[in-house]
Amino acid sequence: MSGVIVTNPPKAAAKDVDALAGYGVATVHEAMGRTGLLGTRLRPIQRGVRVAGTAVTVLSWPGDNLMIHAAVEQCGEGDILVVTTTSPSTDGMVGELFATALQRRGVRGLVIDAGVRDTAELREVGFPVWSAAVSAQGTVKATGGSVNVPVVIGGQMIRPGDVILADDDGVVVVPRERAGRAAGASEAxxxxxxxxxxxxxxxxxxxxxxxxxxxxxxxxxxxxxxxxxxxxxxxx
Known part of the structure; x- marks a missing residue:
């Protein structure tokens, strides 16, 4: 599997991301006409945490976290890493060491339609995660994939730079060009x-x-x- 790493994609304005951070996932989902929810598979490993940020997307081979390593370099302040795989996977693709590297770059959290591990350590260091599974099963680093391309989770397309909002109720995506309007509708x-x-x-x-x-x-x-x-x- 070949792939591509896209650099410097457009992002939602920081002021709109910050405005959306003041509202819950359910409020934003309803305000956008009940759209953007990434389904019920993604559950938080922590409680009482809400994060909002711009998506850095990863499409990986199942059981292979090579492209997550590549994605770390593309992450910056205020981002949320969004990972999915080319076919269903529950392997623990991200753990404490990834969290350390991501926090160093200012990443606000992780949304992954696969597995994570080291959950106690992730909570201890305060790195928020929403995942489809928790598994101690490790991964390899052997197959190409893509970073900062559109991906689909729970029937919803997430593009790099779209806004991701996550809390105890789940995860919602707000298209980057709709972020300001979504914040206004959420306030109303x-x-x-x-x-x-x-x-x-x-x-x-x-x-x-x-x-x-x-x-x-x-x-x-x-x-x-x-x-x-x-x-x-x-x-x-």
Missing amino acids: RENKEAAARAAFIGGQLGLDRYGLRETLARLGVTYKSHEEYETDGAGS
């Missing part, structure tokens, strides 16, 4: 949710706030007292 959604939260604290029901009583009626859902239910039967 948070304001809307704050108003709803205040209303719920005040005792309002979601049924009334969102007009859902009309929806229930339109769907033919009825209210019955317990006595009526027992008399009429559940199927009537």
Whole structure:
């Protein structure tokens, strides 16, 4: 397998990345019209951590981390390394030593659709990781691949320089040219949710706030007292 290492790809503006960092994955996903979520396979090895950064992408052969070594050189301050393989793999492709090298270059975290290892050490050094697997199985360094090319994880395309946002809920990608608009839409959604939260604290029901009583009626859902239910039967 041959490959290519692309240098200096365009990136989302730092101000837009920083703005998106203030919102959760669920908020940004909803604000973008429920798009960009990288599925449910990627889970954090830590808790209570949120990171946002620009993607440096890696396409590797399964069980081979050669191209991750090549990608370290392409990483810089504010990046998040995003790794996938040409076919499914659960091998532990990244561990503590990689984290040390990546942190030295200012990388904010790792998203990998494969395995990691040294998870206790990764948490100890404070290097956030979202992975599809945890495995002590090691890898080789023998096969070519690519760095900073478009990759696909969970049905979503990630291009180098796109924004990656990750927290306890998962990982979402924001196309670099949409980052500013996504941040604005996320702010509007948070304001809307704050108003709803205040209303719920005040005792309002979601049924009334969102007009859902009309929806229930339109769907033919009825209210019955317990006595009526027992008399009429559940199927009537």
